[in-house]
Amino acid sequence: MNGWKIALYRFWQWTWGLPQTLAGLVMAVKYRRCPRKRVGGALAILHDGNWGGVSLGMFIFVPQGLRPEREADILAHEYGHTFQSALLGPLYLIAVGIPSFLWANLPRNVKKRSVRRIPYESHYPENWAEHLGHKHFPKTRPNQFSADPEDTI
Numbered sequence: 001m002n003g004w005k006i007a008l009y010r011f012w013q014w015t016w017g018l019p020q021t022l023a024g025l026v027m028a029v030k031y032r033r034c035p036r037k038r039v040g041g042a043l044a045i046l047h048d049g050n051w052g053g054v055s056l057g058m059f060i061f062v063p064q065g066l067r068p069e070r071e072a073d074i075l076a077h078e079y080g081h082t083f084q085s086a087l088l089g090p091l092y093l094i095a096v097g098i099p100s101f102l103w104a105n106l107p108r109n110v111k112k113r114s115v116r117r118i119p120y121e122s123h124y125p126e127n128w129a130e131h132l133g134h135k136h137f138p139k140t141r142p143n144q145f146s147a148d149p150e151d152t153i
Contacts, residue, residue, distance in 0.1 A: 001040045001138065009041035009086065013058040016089035020097070021057025028059050035064075040138050042082050044075055052104065055081035055129075077121065080133025084125060096125040 001009065013021045028045060035046040044060040054061045055078040062074050081100070085092045103109050103123055113120060121130040 006041040010058060012086050013041075013082070017057045017085045017092060019090055020085050020092050021059070024056030024059030027056060027061060031061070039075060039079055040082075040136070042079060044078070046071075053078050055079070055085065057085050058082055076133040076137040077126070077130055078133065079137050080129035080131065080135075081125075083132040083136060084129060096129075099125055100129075 028043065031045050031047045031049070034048055037044050039060060042055075042058045042060050044062060046064050047061045048064050049061075052063055053074045060075065060078040060082065062071060062078065066074065081096065084096045088095050103126065104120070112118060121127055
């Protein structure tokens with residue numbers, strides 16, 4: 001993304017996508033000491049919590065300790081969710097957040113994916129996020145997360 005697209009993306013997230021972007025900001029403050037990097041107009045944070053990846057507005061959270069390829073796949077997927085946020089605005093949490101949370105965490109769904117070997121990305125809204133993320137994920141990106149306090153929003 002070039003400069004004006006990033007500015008427009010951020011403006012859109014802070015207006016149309018305000019509810020989830022505010023929630024993402026709260027989490028970003030909580031994980032402020034964790035490594036982070038910019039991904040397009042978003043800020044990705046390598047969190048040290050005991051949970052998976054999540055995207056809230058322009059904030060992406062990815063768990064620490066992943067193989068580089070897996071980290072890149074999760075970043076691209078979560079980046080796709082940031083575009084869903086920009087498109088759906090205040091409906092994102094209802095139309096994407098809740099279905100995504102249930103698909104990821106409901107014991108029945110976890111068992112279903114495991115027993116039937118159903119890929120996580122095969123159902124709505126994950127397949128949509130996967131498509132958007134891999135289509136728009138920056139091709140040139142820094143390989144490392146940074147703990148530099150200057151690398152903030």
